[in-house]
Amino acid sequence: MRSIDDLQVMGRRVLLRSDLNVPLDLTGTGRITDDGRIRASLPVISKLSDRGARVLILAHLGRPTGDTYQERAAGGPSLRPVAARLGELLGRPVSFATDVAGPAAEETAFSLGDEDVAVLENVRFEPAETSKNDAERGAFAQQLARLGEVYVGDGFGAVHRKHASVYDLPLLLPHAAGDLVRDEVAVLRRLTTDPARPFVVVLGGKKPSDKLAVIGNLLNLADRILIGGGMAYTFLAAKGYEVGNSVLEAGQIPAVREVMAEAERRGVELVLPVDLVVATHFAPDAEHSVVPASAMPADWEGVDAGPQTRALFAEKLADAKTVFWNGPLGVFEFPAFAAGTRALAEAVAAVDGLTVVGGGDSAAAVRALGLPAKSYSHISTGGGASLEYLEGKTLPGLTALEADS
Numbered sequence: 001m002r003s004i005d006d007l008q009v010m011g012r013r014v015l016l017r018s019d020l021n022v023p024l025d026l027t028g029t030g031r032i033t034d035d036g037r038i039r040a041s042l043p044v045i046s047k048l049s050d051r052g053a054r055v056l057i058l059a060h061l062g063r064p065t066g067d068t069y070q071e072r073a074a075g076g077p078s079l080r081p082v083a084a085r086l087g088e089l090l091g092r093p094v095s096f097a098t099d100v101a102g103p104a105a106e107e108t109a110f111s112l113g114d115e116d117v118a119v120l121e122n123v124r125f126e127p128a129e130t131s132k133n134d135a136e137r138g139a140f141a142q143q144l145a146r147l148g149e150v151y152v153g154d155g156f157g158a159v160h161r162k163h164a165s166v167y168d169l170p171l172l173l174p175h176a177a178g179d180l181v182r183d184e185v186a187v188l189r190r191l192t193t194d195p196a197r198p199f200v201v202v203l204g205g206k207k208p209s210d211k212l213a214v215i216g217n218l219l220n221l222a223d224r225i226l227i228g229g230g231m232a233y234t235f236l237a238a239k240g241y242e243v244g245n246s247v248l249e250a251g252q253i254p255a256v257r258e259v260m261a262e263a264e265r266r267g268v269e270l271v272l273p274v275d276l277v278v279a280t281h282f283a284p285d286a287e288h289s290v291v292p293a294s295a296m297p298a299d300w301e302g303v304d305a306g307p308q309t310r311a312l313f314a315e316k317l318a319d320a321k322t323v324f325w326n327g328p329l330g331v332f333e334f335p336a337f338a339a340g341t342r343a344l345a346e347a348v349a350a351v352d353g354l355t356v357v358g359g360g361d362s363a364a365a366v367r368a369l370g371l372p373a374k375s376y377s378h379i380s381t382g383g384g385a386s387l388e389y390l391e392g393k394t395l396p397g398l399t400a401l402e403a404d405s
């Protein structure tokens with residue numbers, strides 16, 4: 001992969017793909033609750049600008065829905081508040097284009113002066129960005145390519161997506177990998193190259209379908225896998241337990257059963273919650289109590305790991321020499337349901353070895369709970385991207401950056 005240090009950027013329009021997908025307030029105010037990914041993107045933005053580049057940032061926010069640009073833009077979320085925060089953190093003005101590849105983007109791109117920084121609207125407002133159809137993505141990438149002269153890929157959290165701005169666009173322009181991508185890949189390489197054992201992987205979080213698929217492959221790497229958070233309910237359901245109104249992906253139960261059987265055959269320990277905090281509904285002040293994982297009430301939902309689970313997970317981490325943790329154990333954004341994630345964050349911090357926290361939400365949790373960043377070897381900006389790397393998958397965004405340019 002070419003580095004940005006080897007790229008001519010002075011006076012040139014640089015299309016920079018960053019991952020600015022920050023968490024927004026759960027109650028829908030649109031407030032940015034953790035700006036870690038924006039901060040992690042600053043070094044490359046500053047470096048390019050300092051070298052006289054005209055920096056045009058492409059990024060996504062959330063998962064907009066709808067068949068047309070208009071529908072998606074109407075539903076949001078807009079990147080505008082993210083651009084505003086970027087300007088504050090960068091300490092220089094950042095302009096914002098109100099579309100992605102239309103008249104506003106063109107106007108913005110071609111009026112940039114040397115060292116200027118601009119952000120284009122949420123790239124996922126364009127349905128072609130995420131299209132499965134290569135020709136559709138390719139045509140959109142051509143449109144984007146006209147806006148810039150060179151491409152820099154620094155959005156590590158999105159390199160596992162075969163999307164136009166991540167995969168197709170770099171193939172059309174001279175390109176390089178940003179320093180964030182380079183550093184993230186270097187850490188993941190350490191995890192996959194003869195890691196010290198025991199190697200414990202902890203998986204939680206609220207996007208179970210993203211992660212269920214990866215567990216099968218992690219059986220090749222880890223000695224122990226601890227499963228909590230939203231994904232655990234599908235495992236508990238697979239064991240025949242009631243999971244009430246908890247997040248459940250019933251369609252994945254057969255796959256989960258297979259993973260459990262395979263883990264057993266290979267002697268990889270799969271550890272599930274033994275007790276849970278359950279609540280009447282999803283709200284910060286919902287009535288809640290602790291129940292055994294095998295006895296969840298049918299009309300309540302799981303919102304955190306219970307005290308016995310916290311102790312069990314800590315015990316399973318105590319002798320670890322390598323840890324990868326992705327995803328919170330509960331709704332840590334609500335203080336009443338943060339204890340499980342806090343206990344886990346502390347247990348990982350106490351490990352004497354290489355500890356990597358991966359993923360937007362787990363990284364945000366560590367910061368929200370006030371744990372010092374230096375308690376971990378590395379806090380990654382990528383969740384799904386890190387997991388897919390650990391699985392040994394080919395990541396489209398890295399493949400494109402590795403291609404000759």
Ligand code: 3PG
Pocket residue numbers: 019021062063157158161360383384385
């Ligand atoms: C993330 O938050 O995992 C990355 O920004 C990628 O977003 P996605 O999971 O919606 O593709």
Ligand code: MG
Pocket residue numbers: 207210383384385
């Ligand atoms: Mg993701």
